[in-house]
Amino acid sequence: MDGNSCNSLLFHDKELSCDLLRDLNKLREAGLLTDVIICTDDCEFPCHRNVMASSSPYFKAMFCSNFRESIQERVTLLGIDSDTFRQIITYVYTGGILITVNNVFHLIQASSLLQYDKLIGTCLKFLQDQMTPQNCLSMICLSELFSLKSLKEKARHMALKCFKEVSLSEDLKELSVSELLDYLGDDDLYGEEEHVFETLMSWIRHDVQGRKCYLQELFKKVRLEYVHPMFLFHFIANDPLIQSSMFCRTMLESACRVIFSLNSNISPDVKPMWHSPRRFSHQEFLINVGGRKDSQQTTRDVLLYNERSNQWLRLAKLPLRLHKATAVSLHGSIYVLGGLSMANKDKTVTSGVYILSLKLNQWRIGEPMLVPRYSHQSIGYRNYIFSIGGIGEKQELLNSVERFDSIYNTWGTMANMPVAVLHPAVAAKDQRIYLFGGEDVMQNPVRLIQGASYQFRSMLSSEFYCGKPKSWLFIAGYTKRIIAYDVTKNTFVKCADMKDRRMHHGATVMQNKIYVTGGRSLTVDNTIEDSDSFDCYDPVTDTWTSKGKLPNTLFDHGCLTLQCIPTNLK
Known part of the structure; x- marks a missing residue:
């Protein structure tokens, strides 16, 4: 060694x-x-x-x-x-x-x-x-019994996130009233208010005699302002238990006066409902519908932009190719109205209405308009869709206006436009629809503001944003300039310019900002170029930023914002 x-x-x-x-x-x-x-x-x-x-x-x-x-x-x-x-x-x-x-x-x-x-x-x-949606409520009880904080947090998160499945479990029917109140009142509950109502009613009916005394407190947890008007009108208002409670009837009447009121000024005795939906239940999506894409082919594509993931997703295609139709959002669905049907060589002017449910990602046929039209303009708000002007079956310029009532599924005739124009920008505020510009029958620009007084509450179209002062409407297109129109003063204010002159584009409002998609731009040598740009304007900072590119060039398309509960969208 x-x-x-x-x-x-x-x-x-x-x-x-x-x-x-x-x-x-x-x-x-x-x-x-x-x-x-x-x-x-x-x-x-x-x-x-x-x-x-x-x-x-x-x-x-x-x-x-x-x-x-x-x-x-x-x-x-x-x-x-x-x-x-x-x-x-x-x-x-x-x-x-x-x-x-x-x-x-x-x-x-x-x-x-x-x-x-x-x-x-x-x-x-x-x-x-x-853990599953069927047993997470039991695990919440267990975690409270043994002070298991991490288990409770995960079980609570699942119960709120998977509300629809959890509400069908037997465990929910066995919750105490205090536990149910805490659950249904949570701002993070991931569900529709219609289902919140159905859940509390199912809990009460599990033991009507012993639980109907809690109806008043539980009914307060339903954010009635965000209930689909048809559900409110046909189901909640006609429920025998709701009708048996004076408090619930009073609360329901107040909500109906807010939602269905024909006047912009609500009586002071009507207390406001909740001012916002549950934090994570609703999300805004930007959607481009149809139009002309690469090589100027009329497309059936429906593209959804998810701002949270910064991704474009493809939804179910339009049932047929439509040129110069209009698209609006109403109650979590997309409505496509009229247009030139490209199904055959004859190019038929149609009065058809197609409805896409984002929840199901499926199209269905809606009640057709009274008049076939294309190159028209449409706007949706609360329970109504207004379809304005356009070109008719005989290639005539239309000044007619019709209104769709989603509660009764019917179309009705409204007062005509003072001057018939094509492709006007449209918005609504304080019981008036505003039409800005447009084209005449020769496709010349029209420098005109038109207003029509209809008795319905304030609303905004996807073309405009009610910005810093609430009386402002923003106008974008045909030039690089962005201008804001002050409704109360009837004056214009210049805003930051777009990076290029844009026409035939789409515009909508999402998260209090204006988004402009695609269109056609005029180059320095006066040639027309199809665009795939995707830009955002912030009215607070008066600045433009690029959001990247569309999946392809696109113009003459519908562009709208849809607020709904995303089920299969990440």
């Missing part, structure tokens, strides 16, 4: 502790050298005090302090059944335990009492892995 060799060796037997514990377990099973018998309800378990004291603070305090159990030959445990304690003993002596859905709750209860923290943590992870 050379002089550099170590003259000592530190030996560590990694298997000794495992072997030692294994042998102790064999001694325990044989009843040898045990010095205490732990008794449960109907069984006795001979054990070693030193092993049990080393395994948990509970037994350490019991056997190493001045408690009488430290010298007793037999110790009785209360509140733990024999099968559960047998598993605990096996875990203590072997380090292994089989956790199942049938024993996990008993193991958590016993581990909590006996202070086996690692076992509690393992059971907690097992429960989190087993």
Whole structure:
């Protein structure tokens, strides 16, 4: 051996502790050298005090302090059944335990009492892995019973996120009224207000006599301002239990006066409802519908932009190719109205209406307009869609206006435009529809503002943004200039210019900003170029920023904002 060799060796037997514990377990099973018998309800378990004291603070305090159990030959445990304690003993002596859905709750209860923290943590992870919308409410109750904070947070998150599935579980019907009030009143509840109403009514009807006294408090949790008007009108208003409560009837009448009022000034005795939807239930999406894409082909594409993921998604295609139709959003659906049908060589002017449900991603046929038209303009608000002007079947310039009532699914005739124009920009505010510019029959620009007074509450179209002063409407297109029109003063204010002259583009408002998509631009050498640009204007800072590119060049398309609950959209 050379002089550099170590003259000592530190030996560590990694298997000794495992072997030692294994042998102790064999001694325990044989009843040898045990010095205490732990008794449960109907069984006795001979054990070693030193092993049990080393395994948990509970037994350490019991056997190493001045408690009488430290010298007793037999110790009785209360509140733990024999099968559960047998598993605990096996875990203590072997380090292994089989956790199942049938024993996990008993193991958590016993581990909590006996202070086996690692076992509690393992059971907690097992429960989190087993958690479903059908059992998450039970896990909330369990977490409160044993002060399991992380389990409660995850179960609560699932209950709020998966509201539709959770509301169908039997556990929900067994909640106390305070638990249900807390659940339905949570701002993070991910669901539609119609379903909130159905859920509380289902809970009440589970025990009508015992629970109908809570109807008043529960009904307050329904944010009636965000209930679909048709559901409010046909279902909530006609529910016998709601009609039996004076408070609910009064609250419902106030909501209906706000939603269905024909006047912009609501009486002071009508208290406002909630000012915003639940935080994560509704999301705004920008949607481009149809138009002409690469090579100027009329497209059936429907593109959805998700701002949170900064991605474009393709929705179900339009049922047929339509040129110069209009598209509006209403109650979580997209309405496409009129246009030139490109289904055959004759190019038929249509009065057809097609409706896309974002929830189902399916198109259906709606009630047709009274007059076939294209190159018209449409606007949607609350329960109505207005379809304005355009070109008719005989290529005549139309000044007619018609209105669709989504509650009764009917179209009606309204007052005509003073001057018939094509492609006007349209917005509505304070009981008036405003038409800005447009083209005459020779496609010459028209410098004209038209206003029509219709009795309905304030609204904004996708073409305009009611900005810093609430009386401003913003106008973009045909030139690089952006101007804001002050409704109250009947004056214009210049805003920051777009980067290029744009026409035949789409524009909508999302998150209090104006988004402009595609269109056609005029280059410096006066040639027309199709655009795939996607730009955003912030009225607060009066600045433009690029949001990237569209999936393809696009013009003469519909551009709108749809607020809904995303189900399959990430």
